[in-house]
Amino acid sequence: MDALIPTPSAEPLLVSVAIPRPLDGLFSYLLPSEWAEKAHVGGWVKVPFGRKEMHGFVMEKPKALSELPAGLERSALKAVREVGAGGAVVPEDVLQLCRWASDYYRAPIGEILNAAVPSAALGLKNKKEARTLAGPEPVATPPPRLTGIQEAALQEMERQRNLQAPGAARVCLLHGVTGSGKTELYLELARRTLAEGKSVLLLVPEIALTPQLHQRFEAGLGVRVGLWHSALADGVRRDQFAALRSGQLRVVVGARSAVFAPLKDLGLIVIDEEHDSTYKQEDRVRYHARDLAVVRSKLTGAFVVLGSATPSLESRERVREGRYGLAELKERIAAGGLPRVELVDLKEEPLVEGTQAALAQVTLDAIRDTVAQGGQAMVFLNRRGFASFLICKDCGEVAGCPDCSISLTFHKRRAQLKCHVCGHFEGIPDQCPKCQGLDLLPIGAGTESLEDDLPRLLEGLRTLRLDRDVVTSASRLDSILSDFRAGKADVLLGTQMLVKGHDFPGVTLVVVVLADGLFRWPDFRAPERALQVLTQVAGRAGRGEHPGRVLIQTFLPEHPVLQVVQGNTSEEEFLGQERELRELLGYPPFGRLARLRFEDSASDTARAHAEKVLREVRRFSETNGGSLEVLGPSEAFLEKAKGIFRWDALLRSRDIRILQRSLSIAKEVAAVGKFSLQIDVDPHSVG
Numbered sequence: 001m002d003a004l005i006p007t008p009s010a011e012p013l014l015v016s017v018a019i020p021r022p023l024d025g026l027f028s029y030l031l032p033s034e035w036a037e038k039a040h041v042g043g044w045v046k047v048p049f050g051r052k053e054m055h056g057f058v059m060e061k062p063k064a065l066s067e068l069p070a071g072l073e074r075s076a077l078k079a080v081r082e083v084g085a086g087g088a089v090v091p092e093d094v095l096q097l098c099r100w101a102s103d104y105y106r107a108p109i110g111e112i113l114n115a116a117v118p119s120a121a122l123g124l125k126n127k128k129e130a131r132t133l134a135g136p137e138p139v140a141t142p143p144p145r146l147t148g149i150q151e152a153a154l155q156e157m158e159r160q161r162n163l164q165a166p167g168a169a170r171v172c173l174l175h176g177v178t179g180s181g182k183t184e185l186y187l188e189l190a191r192r193t194l195a196e197g198k199s200v201l202l203l204v205p206e207i208a209l210t211p212q213l214h215q216r217f218e219a220g221l222g223v224r225v226g227l228w229h230s231a232l233a234d235g236v237r238r239d240q241f242a243a244l245r246s247g248q249l250r251v252v253v254g255a256r257s258a259v260f261a262p263l264k265d266l267g268l269i270v271i272d273e274e275h276d277s278t279y280k281q282e283d284r285v286r287y288h289a290r291d292l293a294v295v296r297s298k299l300t301g302a303f304v305v306l307g308s309a310t311p312s313l314e315s316r317e318r319v320r321e322g323r324y325g326l327a328e329l330k331e332r333i334a335a336g337g338l339p340r341v342e343l344v345d346l347k348e349e350p351l352v353e354g355t356q357a358a359l360a361q362v363t364l365d366a367i368r369d370t371v372a373q374g375g376q377a378m379v380f381l382n383r384r385g386f387a388s389f390l391i392c393k394d395c396g397e398v399a400g401c402p403d404c405s406i407s408l409t410f411h412k413r414r415a416q417l418k419c420h421v422c423g424h425f426e427g428i429p430d431q432c433p434k435c436q437g438l439d440l441l442p443i444g445a446g447t448e449s450l451e452d453d454l455p456r457l458l459e460g461l462r463t464l465r466l467d468r469d470v471v472t473s474a475s476r477l478d479s480i481l482s483d484f485r486a487g488k489a490d491v492l493l494g495t496q497m498l499v500k501g502h503d504f505p506g507v508t509l510v511v512v513v514l515a516d517g518l519f520r521w522p523d524f525r526a527p528e529r530a531l532q533v534l535t536q537v538a539g540r541a542g543r544g545e546h547p548g549r550v551l552i553q554t555f556l557p558e559h560p561v562l563q564v565v566q567g568n569t570s571e572e573e574f575l576g577q578e579r580e581l582r583e584l585l586g587y588p589p590f591g592r593l594a595r596l597r598f599e600d601s602a603s604d605t606a607r608a609h610a611e612k613v614l615r616e617v618r619r620f621s622e623t624n625g626g627s628l629e630v631l632g633p634s635e636a637f638l639e640k641a642k643g644i645f646r647w648d649a650l651l652r653s654r655d656i657r658i659l660q661r662s663l664s665i666a667k668e669v670a671a672v673g674k675f676s677l678q679i680d681v682d683p684h685s686v687g
Contacts, residue, residue, distance in 0.1 A: 015031040043088050044089055045058060055124055106679045130242030140222025176308075178540075180330070190202075201259075202272065206497065217253060260292075269305070273536075339547065385448050385449075403424055500536070512552040534561065593682060620661070630651060634647065
C-alpha cells in the first residue's frame with residue numbers, strides 16, 4: 001500500500017502505536033506534524049522496533065509532546081518512518097471489537113489487531129497494490145421452494161431480526177437436525193439483508209467447508225462472494241481485504257478469523273456449526289469467534305444466527321434465559337429421513353482377521369453391499385497414520401518423541417515414526433534401542449492402515465483419504481472432496497475432517513470404526529463433545545434420495561452417549577443431566593473458567609512459577625470471600641511439548657469480574673518475575 005515519506009517538519013507530535021507482538025501496552029513514537037491529518041486511528045504506520053522496522057496500528061489521535069507520559073523522555077522516542085495512505089485500515093467496529101477482545105481475553109492489543117489485519121492483507125511484504133476484482137457477476141439460480149417447517153423457522157428468525165434492541169445483541173439459535181435445510185435459510189436471510197443494502201458474514205468451522213459454501217452462496221445470491229481464511233495466498237488476501245473495505249464485496253465466507261473481516265454496514269452474521277470447538281483459537285490470541293460475533297452484533301446491530309444440529313450447552317442456556325431466540329427444524333428434507341443407527345458390539349461380533357483396525361465382519365459386509373448397490377460410504381477413525389505407536393514385544397518399550405511426552409505415530413508409507421505435536425520424525429528402527437530386541441510391533445490403527453486394508457479386503461474398492469497428512473494445500477483438499485462428490489471413489493475415510501458439515505448425496509453408509517476413544521478425555525465437556533461428533537458424522541448418511549445407515553463400532557455399547565445416538569435415551573434427558581452436573585460444579589455455562597499455563601525448559605521451574613502466581617491469586621480470593629476457586633497447579637495433560645515443560649492451573653468463578661481481576665494479578669506477578677504465562681479465558685478444553 002502507498003505510504004507517506006517524511007520531510008523536514010516543525011515540532012513533532014506524539015502518537016501511540018500497537019505493535020503486532022505478544023507485548024502488553026502501546027508504544028509512543030514521534031510523528032512529523034505535517035502527517036497529523038494522515039495518521040488516522042486504525043491506520044498503519046511503519047516504525048523502528050528493536051533492531052527491526054515493522055508495521056503497527058495507530059490507536060489514538062496524535063497529541064502534543066507536552067502530553068508525554070510521566071517517566072518517558074523525548075530523547076528515548078524514535079520517529080515514525082512511514083504512514084500508510086488511504087485512511088484507517090481497521091474499521092471502527094472492528095477496532096472496538098479488538099479492544100474488547102484484548103480486555104476480555106487479557107491478550108495484547110497488537111496481537112489481536114494482527115489476527116484481524118495480518119500484514120499480508122495490507123500488502124506490506126511486496127508493496128504491491130491491491131487489484132480490483134474483475135470478471136462477471138455470478139448468475140443466481142432460482143431458490144428452491146421451502147418446506148412448511150422451513151417457512152415457520154424463517155418467519156421466527158425474521159421476527160427476531162426485526163426486534164429493536166439498541167446496544168444489545170440480536171441472536172437466534174437455529175436448531176436443525178442434519179440435512180434439514182439450514183443453509184437455504186441462511187441464503188434467504190442473506191438475500192433479504194443484501195436487499196436492505198447491508199453486508200453478510202458466514203463463518204464455518206473448517207477451511208475444508210469454505211469451497212462448497214462459497215460456491216453455493218455465489219450461485220444462491222448471484223453476487224461475488226469473498227473468502228477469508230489462513231490458507232489464502234498473500235495476493236488473494238490483499239485483494240479480498242481491499243474489496244471488503246471498499247464495499248465491492250458485500251458477502252464473505254470464512255473460518256474463525258473472518259469474524260474480523262472489514263465488511264461495511266454489516267447486517268447479518270451466520271455461525272454455521274456453532275458448537276464446533278475449532279471456533280476457539282488455541283494458540284497466541286485465544287479468542288472464540290462465536291462469542292466475538294455476538295459482541296460485534298452489539299457494536300453494529302447485525303443479526304446473528306447460530307446454526308447447529310447439536311447446539312452447545314452454552315447456547316442452549318442462553319435460549320433458556322431468554323437472551324437468544326430459537327427457531328427449529330426437526331425434520332430432514334430428504335425423503336428417507338434421518339439415518340438408522342446401529343451399534344456393533346466388538347466384544348460379540350466376529351472380527352475380520354489381518355487388519356490393523358478392529359473391523360467386524362458385519363461392518364465389512366455392509367461396506368461391500370453399499371458399494372455393490374451403487375452407494376458410497378464414509379469411514380470415520382479419529383487417528384492419523386498406520387498405527388498409534390510402535391512397541392517392543394520383548395521389553396515393552398514404546399517409541400516416544402524426544403521433545404514431547406507422547407508416543408510417535410507409526411507411518412508405514414513414509415517409513416517413519418512421527419510426532420503429531422511438534423513434527424519430529426525419524427526412521428523406523430530395525431531393533432529396540434533399549435534391549436536390542438528385533439520383534440517390534442505396531443499397535444492401534446489409523447486412517448493410513450484403513451486405506452491399505454479396505455481395498456485388500458474388498459477387491460476393486462476405490463478409496464480416498466481425508467486427514468491432515470494428505471491435505472497439504474487448499475487445492476488438494478478441494479480435489480479430494482470434488483472427486484468423492486463426483487463418484488470417483490466408493491469410500492471416503494478420514495478423521496474429524498469428515499464430520500464438519502459435508503453434503504455428499506451419494507453417501508448411504510457411515511461407519512465409525514471405534515467410538516470409545518471419544519469418551520476417554522479428562523475434560524468436563526467430553527460427553528457433550530462425543531455426542532456432537534457422533535451425531536454430526538452420522539448425519540452425513542442418507543442426505544440424498546436413498547435412506548442412510550450408520551454403524552458405530554464399540555466395546556461399550558451401554559455408554560450413555562451411544563444410547564442417545566441410537567435413540568434409546570432422549571437427547572433432552574441426557575443434556576439435562578449434563579446441565580445439572582455443570583451447574584452443581586460451577587462449570588460453563590454457569591461459571592467462568594480461565595486456564596493459566598506456565599512453561600519452562602525445566603519442569604521444576606515451571607512449577608515454581610505457577611506456585612508463585614497462585615499464592616497471590618489465592619490471597620486475592622480470600623479477600624473476596626472465596627468467590628474464586630483455584631485448582632492446581634498440576635502437570636499439563638501433555639506435560640512436555642516441543643522440549644518445553646508445562647504446568648497448568650484452573651481458575652473458576654461465577655463472577656466474570658472476579659475472574660478478570662484475578663487474571664490481572666496473575667499477569668502482574670509474571671511480569672515482575674519475567675517468566676512465561678499463557679492465559680486462556682473460556683478454555684474449550686481443560687485436559
